[in-house]
Amino acid sequence: MANASPDLDNAEAQRQLNNNNRPISSGFWETECTSSKLFECSRIKALADERDAVQKKTFTKWVNSHLARVSCRISDLYNDLRDGYMLTRLLEVLSGELLPRPTRGRMRIHCLENVDKALQFLKEQRVHLENVGSHDIVDGNHRLTLGLIWTIILRFQIQVIKIETEDNRETRSAKDALLLWCQMKTAGYPEVNIQNFTTCWRDGLAFNALIHRHRPDLIEFHKLTRSNATHNLQQAFNIAEQHLGLTKLLDPEDVNTENPDEKSIITYVVSYYHYFSKMKALIVEGKRVGKVLDNCIEAEKIINRYEALASDLLDWIEKTIAVISNQKFANSLTGVQQQLQAFTTYCTIEKPIKFQEKGNLEVLLFTIQSKLRANNQKPYVPHEGKLISDINKAWERLEKAEHERGVALRKELIRQEKLELLAQRFDHKTTMRQAWLNENQRLVSQDNFGYDLPAVEAAMKKHEAIEADIASYEERIGVVVELAAEMESEGYYDIRRISARKENILGQWSLLKELVAGRRTRLEKNLSLQKTFQDMVYMIDWMEDTQVLESRRK
Known part of the structure; x- marks a missing residue:
């Protein structure tokens, strides 16, 4: 609707220009546009x-x-x-x-958790929930609450509807x-032409026609007129409630x-569909069972079929x-994900088929007993272990x-995801530790101490700073070891690679400490040597001063 506003403004401006045939001042134009927008x-x-x-009223009654x-x-x-x-x-009743x-x-937090369980169930039912979160329902968001209920109605009441046309055998849903x-x-x-779920229902004739088609004894349709819409609607709603047991939504x-709500009308009309479809299905089912019962010769075949189906199902x-x-799972995240996918496929595809077969067995056993009873035959008792109660157990x-x-699968998935995160963290930290070790090994491998005592003393202070930095880094090396130990205790599938990287880090760490210790030894020797040189210089200067004094005395 936001996109329509500029178009409406332009149309209004063009209409004014055509009608008045005179220019419009800018102030007048702005006033007219603002008023139009506010009204719209x-x-x-x-x-x-x-x-x-x-919708709220309708959906509340529907719920x-x-x-x-x-x-x-x-x-x-x-x-x-x-x-x-x-x-x-509600979801338990519907599903x-x-x-x-x-x-x-x-x-x-309790409300959020409960709503999230319901939304998760809908997602498992392959219901698409767009922009609806548990916090929206807990916060009482009007639009999103209505949207959620409409989504539930679509999934459990409307999505199941399928009509096959007689001309082209096209299936719609x-x-x-x-x-x-x-x-x-x-x-x-007459005067009933349903093209939508809004205006075509305003006069009430469509509702009355639906009831009259299936229960002509309840309505005198020829007495209804389009002009008396309120009476038509009230009559249809009351009859549907009193005689069909349909809630007056x-x-x-x-x-x-002027603008009936489409979703509310669909919600109500779909209750008509389910009621009359069930009534028709019961009639058709009764005819089918009656036809089967008329043929006593088929009794033995049905019994054999029951035995075979029961054996196969068991x-x-x-x-x-x-x-x-x-409970033996793949020891990797990918493997567990594949196992979970296979399990989901079983739950959503394979199991429902077998569940339907189980229901068919119950119907088949009922048909057998009805057939035998209709022909005054002894009731059929399945072999031991093939009773409906045995199948149910x-x-x-x-x-x-x-x-x-x-x-168990979900717990294992969580464990594997945790291990993968640990492995990623381990790899990240080992990469940083490796770079740091390489840089410091390069640094302590250089013996650029200088050529005099001050330079060597400065080199010694710099070396001591390097030693302090390396000593403080030992805790970070320990974190890598702890991560590797945790993954090993949890049985991480790629622990050999993790252990190899850990050992490499520890080896580089030991080498660095050896290099630091060796450099300190060389520095101390160099420092001692420079001090000796300094003492020698002082001695030589003293000797020269002494010689000068002696020469003056002579």
């Missing part, structure tokens, strides 16, 4: 606030409709999700999975699929407005438990081993 910004903000208010299954409820969408508890419960248990406590479903279900209804005034479970129970052992594997 005010209008945009008012529309945004109105949209957010509708409560699902939390009701676990006897929970929220009052304020922005405040009640801040501690992460309700958000966790059917157990999330990590929320941390007890009401401090900010998400919003387009929901729109196509609405168009297909309302085709042929919207009120008539939310829809019968074999797969046992083999998988044996594999993932192995084996699956529980699999999930326990899977959990232990995941925990």
